[in-house]
Amino acid sequence: MSTTTKIDRRIARTKEAINKAFLELFSEKELEQITINDISERANVNRGTIYLHYTDKYDLLNSCIDDHLSKMFLSCAPNEFIQDKIDLISELKPVFTYFEENFLFFSSMLSNNRASVFRERMLQIVAANVKEKIDKQEITQGLDMELITRFMASAFVGTVEWWILNNMPHSPQIMAEQVWRLFEKNDIYKVGSSAPT
Structure with a gap:
């Protein structure tokens, strides 16, 4: 094993320890109450090590969210086109497993x-993903594309x-099964649907 690989693994383990410590603290108290000392003690690393990877706790939070x-x-292997109900469920299940x-x-x-900051970031990512899928399948059901995208993204994020x-x-x-059924029931994401002629 090369020295570079050992160093990379050590860095990855250190960052993982920092992230885990931060999330544990974040689940116990508000961000404003968490200090770099708290994180370093919980992660069993020194303060300098944290600053090597993150500028401050806000940078650490943003990095955790983005990651x-x-x-x-x-976590899910996207299909070019969802052919049937089973494909959509199999695409949703890994997302819920990741949660x-x-x-x-x-x-x-x-x-x-x-939470509102995180929820909005998550909503943006989900909406972009939903829009991409709708564009590929030309699903509109006679509705405004932005309206469909926001409805589905908001419903998904709220359910999660x-x-x-x-x-x-x-x-x-x-x-995965229930979310698929809800979208299908609302005539938003029916398999093989396209814009009405």
Whole structure:
């Protein structure tokens, strides 16, 4: 194993410890009450190590948010076109599984006073993803594209928020199936739909 690989792994482990410590603290108290000393003590690293990777706790928060929201969508393998119900469910399930595996992060973000900032960032990413899928499938149902995008993104984010804040009462598989059925029932995301002629 090369020295560079060892250093890269050590850096990754250090950042992981810092992130974990920060999220634990974030779930216990407000961001304004968290200090770099708190994070360094919880992560068992010195303050200088934290400043090597992040300019301050706000930079650390933004890095955590960006990292998790990016991974959330990378967790599912996007299909060019959703052919049927099973494909859409199989695309949604990994997203809910990712939420489940990273419960500490998402529950901290959504239950904290700064939740509105996180929710808005998540909504923007979900809306962009939804718009891309709708564009590819030419789904409009005679409605304004922006309206469909906002409706679906808001419904999805609100449902995820409810699921996480209620300690995930259903499995990722059930959530994927239920969300698909809700969209289908509202005649928004029907398989094979296109704009009415």
